[in-house]
Amino acid sequence: MIDNPFLSDTFTKIWLRHFNQDKPTYSFPCFNPLSFVKSSKWPIYVNTGKNYTKGISYSLFDDRTEGVENKVFLIYDVPTFLDLELNSSNTKLKLTKILQYPGYLVDLGNYTDFNQYFSTSFSKSSRYKLNKYKKRLESCFDISYKMYYGAIDPDQYRTIFVYFKQLLEKRFLDKGTTNNNLDPKEWNFYTEVAYPMILEKKASLFVIYNGDTPIGVTLNYFSDTIVFDAITVFDIDYEKFHLGSVTIMKLIEWSINQKFKYFDFSKGYFDYKKRWATKEYYFEYHLYYDKSSIISTVLGNTIALYFNLKQYFRDKNLNAKIHKLTFWFRNLQVKKNERERYLSIPIEGEMNLEKFIEINRDSDEWKDLKSNIFEFLYLNNSSEKDLKVKKSTLDKNRFVLECKDKRVILTMSKSN
Template sequence: MRSNPFTSNIYENIWLRHYGKGRNAHKFKFLEGVKFIKGKWPDQYVNIGENITSGMFYQINQSVTDYKGKCFVVYDVPQYLDSEKTIKSSDIKILKIRQYKGLYVDLVKYNTIDDVILKCYNSSKSRYNFRRAIKQLHENHDITKKMFFGNIEEEEYNSLIHDFERILESRFDAINTHNTVLPMWNFYKEVLFPLINKKLVALFVIYDAGIPIALSFSFAYGDKLVVALRTFDINYSRVGLGNIEIYYLIEWCIENKIEILDFSKGESDYKDRWCDTDYFYEHHIIYDSTSLKAKATARAMATYFNFKQYLRDKNINLMITKWKYKMKQLT
């Protein structure tokens, strides 16, 4: 089974310290690749990290029976990483609940960054304008870029994480909306540093005269990167810095044999432009079908998740996000 940054000891221990509420980690032999904490209902367990991940996967060992009488929830399993094989045991059942849409770039299809540009910009004029924007950015600014992947000094990390927070705050203030990352900033600040040095997170930075103007954090699964956090200085919006940052990130991925660059949950114009494959995240509810209590818990959880997705499909979640921002401005 491939490595998963969200099931590393570093991520799990820091997440438990911030969000575990004193609960202990539980490991079950029948389900490989995921650890759990006790849920809110009796004999219910949820994966460590809950929904603060960008992709979980697991394998079921059908020769072990420590699932008996229990119900398990694994959040955010990308369809293309679903490693669950056919369940021979009639006792183990899995409910798969569709959640957020995700998009990625299948880099195996492309030999060079120019091949990606041909796909993303479908007219000669749009390709010319994009390349012209890159040229003008370099002509008018002192642009450099750097990827931190496997080695970063703590002092430099602290400086960059401060810049990321500052740029992110100013960007979301400018568009008058609530940001879900900043309330969890202390957690991210603590967890990302050791994961960079373990090659489980990649930090890409674009500088202008040595000052960061665009940054992105991506979680690494071997030959796959998942972009989880990204921001850029809004003063560079007119030159299309957001798209230029993605261009350079894809270029780095091709040069370093990354096969998939995943832009994770949610839809946006820039994802539609750069991505060529879409999929859905699913919540997997795994339960002992011989237990009436486990079966009832599983069905109740499925109803809950389906209702939440219904609200998303109706864009009610966007209205709530805007309301949260307005309330924040009043406090």
């Protein structure tokens, strides 16, 4: 991989400042072009960037092993689809490959345009549904798409990241689980690193707007041939419109038009990745240790056992359970939101609405009703700009949604 973004000066310098407190890095002639950070207690060297990258590439020169004596080297997240030069037959170092997460990508080189990919990868009925989601989204809202790649106004960047974080928090609060990206230290890193990398065309922000409001955000990284989908989120109130699928359609289309060879969904299994990808691969951790050293050999085998156990627990889905348990403990003091359910009844004929008053879009009632409002718009293919929402002056749990000739009455009841 040429121009790996995770080996760039910008990425590594900012990562070192956030996670290594600017302590020294170490380079070894046999590992090109990697640098390493050292454990404070053990002779263990880990690649700069650790597991914050979406794929590390390197070459091993087994005739240049000076300086590796009594040491252990751990290289995170090496994709198996990369053709790496690892000539280790005569080296002092023993290589152990530790299988980790599955990865998924689209081989864009097989297609001249998005329609060719689309028709090859999906059935006629699936294409109809996916196109319907996109068209319905665009007819119901004031939708625009923007790829920030090579240039972005600093104030605009900061605004997008505010929404980016809010949408992630909203998404994972709804799922009832933690998300590592929202760890303050990790989020601060992404906030700082993405801006300069966008200017260098090593990263981008893809944003779906409703008017001026971001409702979907994706952070991407770029090598010379690969688009890495790093973090993506969308407003869950638009669930009916399948923003995730619309985002993928637009990103793959853009990537083909820009002549990239691969669109990489990166590590971790999700149904949607398998559905859109044309190739499955795996991420490996590459563990090297000085096979002539007893200490290095013991350390290397212990590390390998540790990561193999982690992968076993991951295969048994214990990680997801731990994330949910962690979320529960962190939110013990947070009052649980009641789930608001609404019964929607179409209004046939005339209805006296004298006891209903219109509410504005900044009101709490509107915000609480958003998912129901958007479902109404979707089902009736109606535009948000034509919508009126009215609440009863007699019953705070009754609302009317009105859009041209379509009307429904919502009756709200709360349950845990």
